[in-house]
Amino acid sequence: MKIAIVCYPTFGGSGIIATELGKGLALKGHDIHFFSYKMPVRLNKHFNNIFFHEVSVFDYPLFEFSQYEISLVCKLYETIKYEKIDLLHVHYAIPHAFVAYLVKKMLNEEDIDIPIVTTLHGTDISLVGKSASLHPIVKFSINKSDVVTCVSNSLKDETINFFSIKKEINVIPNFINFKKKKENQKIRSNFADKSDKILIHISNFRPVKKVNNVFKIFTNLRTKINAKLILVGDGPDRSKIENICRNSKFRDDIYFTGKLESIDDLLSISDLFILPSEKESFGLVALEAMSHGLPVISSNSGGIINEDKVTGFTSNYNDIEKMSNDAISILSDKILYKKFSDNALNKAKNYDISRILPLYEKIYNNLIKF
Structure with missing residues (x-):
């Protein structure tokens, strides 16, 4: 599969999980395309089948604030179309899930259908999403995703209750690369x-x-x-x-x-x-x-x-x-x-990547199959 992954590049849990997921998928032979405004901190090793697409934010005097979302839409649209990406997996509801929806609609105009997986990590729901001004767009973006996952049952319950989500939410926990470590x-x-x-x-x-x-x-x-x-x-x-x-x-x-x-x-x-x-x-x-x-x-x-x-x-x-x-x-x-x-x-x-990765692959395969 050719999979596009959108994440924040920072030290937080969402960026780490997204990056380690992509690396794990690459080791299993999938082509992984990362999109972010800078290199994710855990993407520190060369893979022949991992590609990083930097989202450059353009500077225009008319716009007072950063145009990250617009730049991300353009970069995703261009890459998915010409690289023939099979699936788009975004981490964090805002703005990434809404960006994914826009990209999907643009590609639909050219008879290209890109399945969207959105993974909710926490603060996108518990803090950002509960802003009254953002509530409608968070709810809309979640409901318009083809598949939604989240990292715990508590986050699933919170998301369903606060946003009245009708779509099924799959719980896939975070993971680690478990190996014996020695004290230095x-x-x-x-x-x-x-x-x-x-x-x-x-x-x-x-x-x-x-x-x-x-x-x-x-x-x-x-x-x-x-x-x-x-x-x-x-x-x-x-x-x-x-x-x-x-x-x-x-x-x-x-x-x-x-x-x-x-x-x-x-x-x-x-x-x-x-x-x-x-x-x-x-x-x-x-x-x-x-x-x-x-x-x-x-x-x-x-x-x-x-x-x-x-x-x-x-x-x-x-x-x-x-x-x-x-x-x-x-x-x-x-x-x-x-x-x-x-x-x-x-x-x-029990949370080793070898146990969790197949859960994502199953979702990907089911989406692409149909």
Whole structure:
């Protein structure tokens, strides 16, 4: 098959999943055409059958704002027509699903029918889509897609309830490339002594991630256990959190790394993953942490796959005291830690790309068949 994939090129879950999906499909012999305004961060290896089409935004004095959507429509129309693309898979409802609809209508004028698959990832529904001004176009775009998928049952329910969607929504969870990882002692020594525990949080530092609560959980734990905290990522709340940390007596125990192309090295040296988000549609980073055998302390909101008392502990997102005590319990009890660690590894194996990729291929084949 020749498959066009539209995604954001950033470090967020939607861009990572879209890119890894395309790479996985390419390894199975499909021709993959990526479309974005810059090279996706995970598209860092050459494939003979992966092609990247940069969407250049034109500058014209009459237009005050970026014309990304118009440029994307033109690029997709041109490429699908001349490369004879079989299927268009867009990640994120707005603007990509609506762009896909426009492209489909343009191609229909030339007797070309391109099936559209739209994958919903979370914030396109829970934040962007709930803007009153965008509600009609999100609903329209979802209903006009040939197939809609989303990453969790909670996101499916939210989408159906808020937008009154009648179309079937297929739940296909996020995935990872599961493989055994080794701890890099040299890297670990840069952050902590052998006797220290390492807590890690990875996010886009948006208010919904509650990174300030990560800091509070750590400081509560730090009074009982020698530990370090690694904060990976960047975003709106980073400066505020950095200022809070600088004024803490534990400031020398906290590290900010910024955005990283690969998080495996830091996960491999860590002992516990913290994700107290107010809302998560899936929580891909929690799955990546579990693939390293890390127990998880998380909120119980949305579709986070952390299982209470099995792979870690869950709590209400603002229950800092419970999360702190749970973190202390895990790191103070070797038997409990091993139980959660083993369970986390076993659960992560169920989300290997080899199990998830065929679900997408089945959808593609059914669409192209008809």
